[in-house]
Amino acid sequence: MDAALWIKVVLAQFVAAGSVALALKAGLLTGIGTTTPALAGLDGLLALGLSWAWRLPVWWRWIQGGFVPALAAAAAGLHAPPWVWLAGFALLWLVFRGAPGGRVPLYLSNSTTWDALAGLLPKKRAFALVDLGCGLGGGLARLARRFPNGVFQGVESAPLPCLWAWLRARGRANLRIRWGDLWSEDLGRYDVVYAFLSPEPMPELWLKARREMRTGSLLVSNSFEVPGWVPDHVLTLDDGRRTRLLIWRM
Ligand SMILES: C[S@@+](CC[C@H](N)C(=O)[O-])C[C@H]1O[C@@H](n2cnc3c(N)ncnc32)[C@H](O)[C@@H]1O
Structure with a gap:
């Protein structure tokens, strides 16, 4: 995450709590009540509003809004029965399965990014695209609607996001979602490979791409570089975080 984003994230929390x-x-505040839940809720609303006004990425706005209320709930839950903690842990695992091992948590490409990716795709010719770690599958569904000439594949290891993406893909003939490991996907089947992961897996992904991808196909990495390998093309997008799409033609 870049420094400007960090500053906004921290500042929003301080301004909300200070206010x-x-x-x-x-x-x-006598009118709305001064109990801990009421104060935490108000704090969350302020942090959410500030994050919205400062145009933080959408998922950050919700994290910001939920942060202090979640802390308050956790503090209140210290006396909760153990199964509540177990359920909370299970929920985290179901959503963020990719984070601990692969160092790739769930965060989503924004609509500007999907539009830019759409600009790279053939308008008439048949093609196949894979999103490695497709999250909730929203971007893929959008592309699948827009490009009936394309076949879209998502691979996702986290159970809940994968279920969500799979439900989204139902009834859409040119969109498939697979629950599994991106490392077992054969990249030789695709004209475009899209990845929004983290710095950690990029060197290994590059080796896999070089081994498997066909000559002329595109590897597109949202934000994360491959150390030592300059992309053939870089698109800097006009969004809040100045997203960079790094593109290699294999
Ligand atoms: C940063 S998110 C990107 C989501 C989506 N591609 C997008 O751009 O909106 C990365 C996703 O990769 C998933 N992931 C991490 N490691 C994975 C693996 N080994 N196999 C499949 N998915 C993985 C995570 O669960 C997460 O949903």
Whole structure:
């Protein structure tokens, strides 16, 4: 994550918490109640609003809004029965399965990115594209609607996002979602390989791409570089985080 984003994330939390504390001290909150849940909820709303106003990526807005309420809930839940903690842990695993081992958590490409990717795809000719770690599958569904001449494949290892993506793909003949490991996907079957992962797997992904991808096919990495391998083309997008699409023609 770039420094400007970090600064906005931290600042939004401080401004929200500071505003609630000041309002409490000034006695302005008697109307809405001064219990911990009410204060935490207000803090969350402020952080969400600030993150929205400062145009943080969409998933960050929700993380920001939920952060203090979640802390308050966790503190209240210290006396909760063990199964509640177990259920919370299971939920985290179901959603963020890819984070601990592969160092690739769930965060989503924005609509500007999917539009830019669409600009790289053939308008009439048949082609196949894979999204390695497709998350919730929203971007793929959008492309599949727009390009009936394309076949789209998503691979996702985290169970809940994969289920979500699979449900989204139902009834769409040119979109398939597979629950599994991206490392077992044969990249030789695709004209375009899209990956929005993290710095960690990029060297290994590059080796796999060089081994398997066909001559002339495209590897597109959202944001993350391959150390030592300059991309053939870089698209810098006009979105809040100045997303860079790094493109290699194999
Ligand atoms: C940063 S998200 C990108 C989601 C989507 N491609 C997008 O651009 O919106 C990366 C996704 O890769 C998944 N992932 C991580 N390691 C994986 C693996 N070995 N096999 C399949 N999916 C994996 C994560 O669960 C996460 O959903």
